[in-house]
Amino acid sequence: MPPPSSVIRVTSTIAALTGASAIPISSSPHLFNLHDYNFDGEYIGWPLQRVCNETQWQPGLTFICDNNSGGIGNIRNFILTCIRYGIDAGASELIMPQIQQRSDQDLANIFTGGFHPFEYFFDKEHFLQSMKSYCPQMVVRQSLVELPYADKLLKRTEFYPKDLNIDLDGCDGRGVNRHLDMFRPKFDNWLKGKRVPTVMKPVSIRFKWATFFEWPVYRDGPEFVNTFGDLLRLRKDIRELAAIALQEMEKFVGMTPEPPKLSAPFLGVHLRTESDALGFWPSFDDQSNGYLAQGERRGLKHAFLACGDSKEGDKFKAKAAEKLNLKVATKMDLLKGDALKRLTDLSWDQQALVDFLVLTKSAHFTGCSFSSFTMNIAFKRHIMTRGINTLQWRSPGDMYSTLIGRFESWYGDWMFMYECMWP
Numbered sequence: 001m002p003p004p005s006s007v008i009r010v011t012s013t014i015a016a017l018t019g020a021s022a023i024p025i026s027s028s029p030h031l032f033n034l035h036d037y038n039f040d041g042e043y044i045g046w047p048l049q050r051v052c053n054e055t056q057w058q059p060g061l062t063f064i065c066d067n068n069s070g071g072i073g074n075i076r077n078f079i080l081t082c083i084r085y086g087i088d089a090g091a092s093e094l095i096m097p098q099i100q101q102r103s104d105q106d107l108a109n110i111f112t113g114g115f116h117p118f119e120y121f122f123d124k125e126h127f128l129q130s131m132k133s134y135c136p137q138m139v140v141r142q143s144l145v146e147l148p149y150a151d152k153l154l155k156r157t158e159f160y161p162k163d164l165n166i167d168l169d170g171c172d173g174r175g176v177n178r179h180l181d182m183f184r185p186k187f188d189n190w191l192k193g194k195r196v197p198t199v200m201k202p203v204s205i206r207f208k209w210a211t212f213f214e215w216p217v218y219r220d221g222p223e224f225v226n227t228f229g230d231l232l233r234l235r236k237d238i239r240e241l242a243a244i245a246l247q248e249m250e251k252f253v254g255m256t257p258e259p260p261k262l263s264a265p266f267l268g269v270h271l272r273t274e275s276d277a278l279g280f281w282p283s284f285d286d287q288s289n290g291y292l293a294q295g296e297r298r299g300l301k302h303a304f305l306a307c308g309d310s311k312e313g314d315k316f317k318a319k320a321a322e323k324l325n326l327k328v329a330t331k332m333d334l335l336k337g338d339a340l341k342r343l344t345d346l347s348w349d350q351q352a353l354v355d356f357l358v359l360t361k362s363a364h365f366t367g368c369s370f371s372s373f374t375m376n377i378a379f380k381r382h383i384m385t386r387g388i389n390t391l392q393w394r395s396p397g398d399m400y401s402t403l404i405g406r407f408e409s410w411y412g413d414w415m416f417m418y419e420c421m422w423p
Contacts, residue, residue: 049134063085078207091205122235127232149199158206238350241339245335245339249329249334267365270377287405290404356377359377369404376423378397379393
């Protein structure tokens with residue numbers, strides 16, 4: 001059975017909106033907003049071009065950015081951090097990043113040993129075109145065998161920027177890499193002890209696992225920070241499913257969809273209580289009470305819920321109905337027929353990408369303070385509404401997003417996620 005004409009209409013609209021390619025230098029202050037079906041907006045590449053033009057490039061040096069794992073927040077930040085270090089190191093070659101798959105049966109098992117291509121999550125065409133247009137000095141290759149003189153390659157694995165430091169000098173071990181001025185000379189000196197790269201004697205660098213939140217992003221200035229992450233756009237079919245879910249969300253709140261205009265007032269909720277949630281994270285009661293308080297404060301009567309555990313999701317729905325008469329829907333509730341089949345054919349983490357996009361368009365978003373998924377959405381919404389020149393998002397929230405949880409240990413892991421997350 002063919003999809004309804006309304007679904008065709010919204011899908012074709014989104015396809016047109018999300019298919020924009022890299023454009024010439026633009027002074028536009030905004031990327032995108034909360035009131036349309038466009039998840040990306042125009043790509044603004046001049047800040048990347050500026051950084052690449054200021055770099056001293058090293059022929060024969062290759063960076064590999066595939067030792068990642070986890071959900072979209074961690075994987076996205078690992079790849080971007082690796083590329084940013086690669087630019088600073090002057091790596092003239094980049095191997096197309098791969099993505100390591102989490103186990104769908106055991107969410108805590110983020111090392112299945114299986115790697116998927118870049119397009120498992122992201123829009124490959126957009127990434128390649130953007131890099132070629134704005135950072136052509138870093139050539140993207142599909143594999144190491146494509147390198148000139150690949151048979152002469154010296155491979156360095158488990159590279160960790162922090163290891164370039166002599167000692168902690170009283171610093172927290174998670175923050176010793178913050179003096180970025182010294183990264184390049186330290187890295188160059190480290191290379192001399194291995195091999196100085198040349199085209200005929202290349203060297204590849206593969207990052208150690210968990211190099212997620214290592215680069216204090218605002219050292220690069222707001223224009224670069226607020227556009228660099230747009231290299232990693234989610235793939236087209238994910239955007240289409242999210243657009244259909246938004247259309248159904250408009251119906252759920254009692255409105256008639258009129259894409260590309262989006263008007264549905266709903267609370268976006270990320271409930272992070274799945275089986276792999278860490279014990280010190282906020283409990284179900286702490287999270288749910290905080291989320292419902294945000295809905296009540298803003299007078300919202302409907303919510304879109306993202307949670308990877310259906311039982312936990314049902315628990316939240318029941319509590320929301322009882323305490324606030326808040327009507328809650330998930331992507332599984334909203335998508336029907338072929339769209340639902342397309343969703344369920346995806347892996348657990350791929351399905352979460354649909355949640356990620358829908359939540360960016362909520363009237364107000366709220367989620368768990370320790371989640372990189374939540375943090376990434378809050379940061380992106382800050383840019384959506386303030387533009388590329390805006391200063392850093394401030395915890396626990398702004399008028400568009402609110403984090404729920406503990407903030408007293410801001411100097412621990414949370415701080416480094418806060419300072420080193422690429423929107």
